[in-house]
Amino acid sequence: MTEPAYSVEARDLNLWYADFQALKKVNVRFKHGLISSLIGPSGCGKTTLLRCFNRVNERYGYVTTTGEIKLLGKNIYDPDVSLIELRKSVGMVFQRPNPLPISVYENVVFGLRIHSERSGLRKSILDEAVEKALTEVHLWKDLKDRLQAKATSLQLEQQQKLCIARLLPLKPQVILMDEPCSALDVTATRAIEELMFDLKGRYTILIVTHNMAQARRVSDECVFMLLGEMIEHRRTEELFLTPQDSRTADYIEGRYG
Numbered sequence: 001m002t003e004p005a006y007s008v009e010a011r012d013l014n015l016w017y018a019d020f021q022a023l024k025k026v027n028v029r030f031k032h033g034l035i036s037s038l039i040g041p042s043g044c045g046k047t048t049l050l051r052c053f054n055r056v057n058e059r060y061g062y063v064t065t066t067g068e069i070k071l072l073g074k075n076i077y078d079p080d081v082s083l084i085e086l087r088k089s090v091g092m093v094f095q096r097p098n099p100l101p102i103s104v105y106e107n108v109v110f111g112l113r114i115h116s117e118r119s120g121l122r123k124s125i126l127d128e129a130v131e132k133a134l135t136e137v138h139l140w141k142d143l144k145d146r147l148q149a150k151a152t153s154l155q156l157e158q159q160q161k162l163c164i165a166r167l168l169p170l171k172p173q174v175i176l177m178d179e180p181c182s183a184l185d186v187t188a189t190r191a192i193e194e195l196m197f198d199l200k201g202r203y204t205i206l207i208v209t210h211n212m213a214q215a216r217r218v219s220d221e222c223v224f225m226l227l228g229e230m231i232e233h234r235r236t237e238e239l240f241l242t243p244q245d246s247r248t249a250d251y252i253e254g255r256y257g
Helices: 046-052 083-089 104-115 123-136 156-170 186-199 212-218 236-241 246-252
Strands: 006-017 020-031 035-039 063-071 090-093 174-178 204-208 221-226 229-235
Touching: 006 046, 006 204, 020 046, 020 204, 020 221, 020 229, 035 046, 035 212, 046 174, 046 204, 046 221, 083 090, 083 104, 090 156, 104 123, 104 156, 123 156, 156 186, 186 204, 186 212, 212 236, 221 236, 221 246, 229 236, 229 246, 236 246
Parallel strands: 035 204, 035 221, 090 174, 174 204
Antiparallel strands: 006 020, 006 063, 221 229
16 A cells, blocks of 8 residues: 555644634645654744644634544544544654653653553563664663663753653654743753654654744754644645745845744
């Protein structure tokens, strides 16, 4: 079976928080294996859009959504879609690292334990998953002798990497990142960006960022949003150097936002 060229597609997507319309007829497609940034001024809808892709917005009882979102060709709003399975396929990393207040080891295997059969998983399988995930996020060398240390005792950079590692044993297709470097210093930010490059190709990465320099550094494609609408979606270098919409030019040149 041929893998779809687009991992995520939104079609005529609208979202309301009670009476306020936060997303207006959004149509966008994200290519498999690329890093795509969502940019725009505060309140433009980029985080709301990001959270549509794993239906996290629906945790709020006053949210109404219309339109369609396809993950690998399947509409995630279809009645037969399991939210548990969807959130295994679409992992999320938040602004501030949020490791569980348990050991490094138990953080990494948390999802596997939750989703495994009642009989559980053999320790050898868990051990392998921990080593593989921590290796993928460049933490194995530093933490292989500290697997029982409390995750919240780690440096912020390590905590954020651990939050990414926690997703990987569930084999996600897409990783959502909501300003993943906003709580980090310059050195830690660089380390997380390098990790994004290493994960690219195996995973489709969607990142919300207010940092224009970061968007230019890390993303293959950029989406500019304004007042709940998608204004422009292009290759990153094209969007920054030759924007097609004057509103995009105004934003990236700092005239508002």
